Structures are given as C-alpha cells and as structure tokens.
Amino acid sequence: MSAHSTYKPQNPVMQWLERRLPIAGLVYSSFIVYPTPRNLNYWWTFGGILTFMLGAQMVTGIVLAMHYTPHVDLAFNSVESIMRDVNYGWLLRYLHANGASFFFVAVYAHIIRGMYYGSYKEPREVLWILGVILFLLMVVTGFMGYVLPWGQMRLWAATVITNLFSAIPGVGDPIVTWLWGGFAVGNPTLNRFYSLHYLLPFVIVGVVVLHIWALHMVGQNNPTGVEAKTEKDTVAFTPYATVKDAFFIGVFCLFLAWFVFYIPNYLGHSDNYIPANPGQTPTHIVPEWYYLPFYAILRAIPSKLLGVIALLASIVLLAFLPWLDTSRVRSANYRPLYRQFLIVFFLAVVGLGYLGSQPPEGGYVIAARILTAYYFVFLLVILPLLGLFETTKPLPNSISEAVLPPGAATPTAGAKV
C-alpha cells in the first residue's frame, strides 16, 4: 500500500489492467516486496493468524447462518439440528465456537506483543488505536454471537451485560428498554443481536484494511524497537514473512483442532445446553473465558456505575498507551523495570480472569480489588512515571547490528525475490 509500485507486469493483459486499476501492483508492493524487519520473532505472526481466523469465522458463520433460526422458541433447537442433521454441521459449529475463543487467544497474544515491544509508540499511534477499536468490535461481535444459540447462560449473560447500561444516570432505564426492544431480553433482542452479529464482522474487515494500511505507512516494529534504516535491516515480505506466517498458522490450527475435535465443549459452560429460561436464574452467571478479566474488574467495584466505568476504562485506556507511556525506548528488552512491571500486569490480568470465574464473595472480591487496583495503577501511574525515571539499557544502532555477527556481509535478501 505504499505510494510507488515497482510492479512492472510483462503480460499485456496485466499491463492493460495495471494502467486502469493498479490492484496487482498494490498486492505486489504490499505483500511481496514490502520490507519487513529481519529480526521479527514468532510473536509477529499473530497478525496473519488473526486475518486467517477472521476469514475462517466468516466462512463458517455464513454457512451456519443458513441453518440457524433467530427466534427465542426455535434458536436452541435449530442449533441442535445443525449438530445432528446438517452435513458436518457439528464441525461448522464447533469450529465457529472454538474459533471465537482462538480468535481471542490470537488477539491477546497480539496485544501482549504490542505492549511488550512498545509497538504503540510514535509513529504507530493510529495503528494502535485502530487495533483497540478492532478489539472492542471483536468483544461486541463475540458477545452477540455467544448469545445466539439461546442457552441458559447466554440469555443471562445478555441480561447482565445489557443491564450495565441501566447504570447511566437518568436515561439508563430507557436506554436498556430501547436496547432490548421490549421490557426484558426477548425475541427482539435476539433478532437484533443476530442482525448485528452478521453485520459487525464486515465492519471489522473494514477497520482491518485501515489497520493494515496504517501498518504499511509506518512499517513494522521489531524486537529491538529500533526502526529499520537500511536494506540490511529488512527482508522482503514474500517469501520470508509469508512462509513464517504460514508455518505458524499451521501450528495454531493444530491447537485449534485439538479443541474442535477432542474437547469441543471444554471452553463452554454446561448450562448452555439447557434451553434459555427467563424464569430461572443460574446460581453463578459467568461469561466466556475471554471476558473474565473485565468481568472481574466490573464486579470488584462496589458501585454499579463506577464498575461499568472501570470496565470500559480498562479497555479504552489502552488506546491512550502512546501518551501514557512516556519512555522514548520502545522495546521492553531495553527497559528492565518496565519489563518487570509489565509481566506483573499480564499476570494480574490472568489472575483477574480466574477471579472472574469465581463467585463474587469473600476473599475473591478482595483479591479482585487488589488486582484491579494494580491494573489501573500500572496504566495511570507506573507507566507515565517509569518513562521519566527508568535507566534503560543502551540500544543497538541498527537491527542488523543487533542480530548479525560483527562484520557480516548480508546477502541482500530483499533483492533475491
């Protein structure tokens, strides 16, 4: 997506097309010769994995939509008929349900990489913000899709989450009624969730295009956090990045296949095989695993309104990382203190995830409050101060200096294509 294409087609048809719509040139410059830092590790493959998962979710989802019925009386049984009577319906559904979980595995890995290597810093702020928007869109889409099969926990999750809007002072209740399309979560709610669950993935595709566009404007970050300067620092996207991404997509699919074929219900809640019953509340309402840390933050705060604000802030604050983090050094590899605090931050999120799955009582609440406090203190206090006081390790002058033995004459890898 860079401005100048070096693409010179030999084929007359392609020459004809290129003068009218330079799409082949766009692909050539964006995904063939596009320079990518030579020192990227496997954490950098999750972007490709996410693109792959988005495609897989859309393909399985579109076929599932052909067999699903969005009606409170029919939804549960239509999903069961997919499992029993549609050819390979069980495979489509387990792929889609576990695929959603693995989509989140990949996006969390992607976010961890971004935070560890400071990928959000100048000049990648817009790229990062688009990423946070993508994550928010994923959260909303995933949640609405989760509700569709209309099992017990799904109905009650929809009730709990839509009810969060009632915390808005003054207009909360009318907003909730408007969201429901009625006076309780019911058929209109299910219908609009279905409609939006089908719509939002296409919005995600649009933002992904912007995300990749922004990426190709500023180039990829890398484990040193030092910008690529010369040709020696980079290799061509194809074949180097493509084959590496393809390999790791294969590894990722192995993990996905383990869940889909051998433990397809491991990540789900058994209550979801009970048809939704508005007259009976489950003992403990828990969301899917990938929302648990945020659910724990919500419940850690005694006031409902503040809890909702904290829940939102926990995600939205991430968009402000480029300015909350005052350090000029990107990579945590050269920031010993930041590295420790960041790892504790990641562990705190995992801890919050565990606490989100437990009943909100006794020690669990206290632990959740401690970890929630750390979550926000890290983002709002530690990050800004650390950049001012931390002594960082000396940075290499270039990527090639960091990874190549002294005096190495690089074969001009980029030119090999």
Added chain:
Amino acid sequence: MNAHRSFTIAAVLAASLSAGALQPAFAQEAENPPRQTWSFHGPFGTYDPGQLQRGFKIYREVCSNCHSMKLVAFRNLADPGGPQFSEPQAAAIASSFQVTAGPNDQGEMYQRPGKLADYFPPPFPNDQAARNANGGAVPPDMSVLAKARGFEVGFPWFIFNMFTQYQEQGPDYIHGILTGYEDPPPAGASVAPGKQYNKYFPGHAISMPKPLSDGQVEYTDGTPATVDQYAKDVSAFLMWAAEPKLDQRKRLGFQVFIFLIVLTGLLYFTKKKVWHDVHHPEVA
C-alpha cells in the same frame, strides 16, 4: 539488582495477599462424582453399541416414564456411531410407541404407531402436566442432558483436563446421581418431605426418587444387572443422545491431525530453507 528486588517484593506481596484472601473461599468444596471409565474417552474413543443398546433399554423402561428426549428420532437408533440397531429393528421400536399426529381430514389429532422419522414422544403433554405429576419439579428433557450437566474441578485440575481430554463430566455426573442415593440420609442431613438425599446432587435434596435398583431391568447379554452397571449404560446412552456425532468427530479429527502435522512440518522445513541465508550470512 534494584529492578529484581522490587519485582520480587511486588510479586511476593501480591501472591501472599491473594493467597491469604482466597483461603476461606476454598473451604466449602462439594464432593465431585468419581470418574468412570468410558469407551468414548480419548482421541480414539468410540461408543460401544452394546452398551448403548442396554442404555436405551433402561431409558425406555425406566427414564422415559418421566423424561422426554424430544431431539432424538427413532431413525437415529440405526445411525452409524450409535446403538446401531438395524433399520427394521429401529422401525419396530418406533412402531411400539404411540405418537400424536395430525390434524387429519376431519381436523382431529390422532394417535398412530411411530415411524422412523418420528421423534421420541414426550411422556407428558406439557411442562405443567409434567410438574404436576412430579411433585412440582419438571423432569428435564434428556436430549442433551449429558452435556448440560457437569461440575467444577477447580484449579489446577481444569488445566490438566485440557491435556487428558477429559470431556465426560456429564456422564460421570449422571452416573454419580444414579448411584448417589443414601437412604436413610447420613447423620446431620435433613431432607424435606418429597425429596431424597443424594450425595452428588447440588444441595443434596433431589426430587427424583431413586430410579434404579439391582435386577430391575433384564439384561440378556450376561452383563451384570446392578445399579452401577445400569447407571454406566444409561449415562453412555445419554452421552450418545447428546453427542451423536462423537465417533465421526474423533475419526475425522485424527485425519485432520495427520494432515496438519504433515503440512506444518513441510512449512517448517520450507521456512528453514527460505530463511537459511538470513540467519547464516557470509562473514566477510
């Protein structure tokens, strides 16, 4: 190392605070039903058709008096990966049930013998009738019951279950319920009238009277006619009812794994070859 010390202090502090806070919450663990051996466990597990046929006999003679199984059709009894009755056998089973059909040309609903395409008829016309006949509790539909029941195993066991492919909480739970009745209840346990004490039922007071006793259902294949065996067989049958494509899933899964391992292996070596010169530049 300043950084290390602050990290260690922070980590130890957080861990000890959390651990101290968590301790009281762990005291109230309920007893989980014991794990059973299932033929359908693990990557190569398959249903045992003989066991499913015995389980079906128990469902038919005992459970179906109160529990519906609305999502299972008679034709499924002859499906591959199921109890594997022959089609004439399944048709004969179907015709021994009366199903409501219609309306006919006179506008009346009528009863006729079941056909392969029919679903198992429910024992009660509606939930209200079911509740009325069962002391206020609706016997749950059994179509996906084996996936709708489970129990928490807690940390760290749930992590191990990921690797050991333990997906049989449902049948283990059903087996536990069927074998967990204690009459009289243990000392100190009070059971409300109309309820029974069950070791593995949450809260221990279950509305369902003890459904199985030794020798109640006749087995013709020499399998011991004990409550434990009945419970295993009917739990296996209910797992099949809930997950009829399990055999197909695990078989396809193995093929997919072979494919993915070969593909990923080839991609790995391709990657190694492509990147060789980048990782091993000539030194001038």
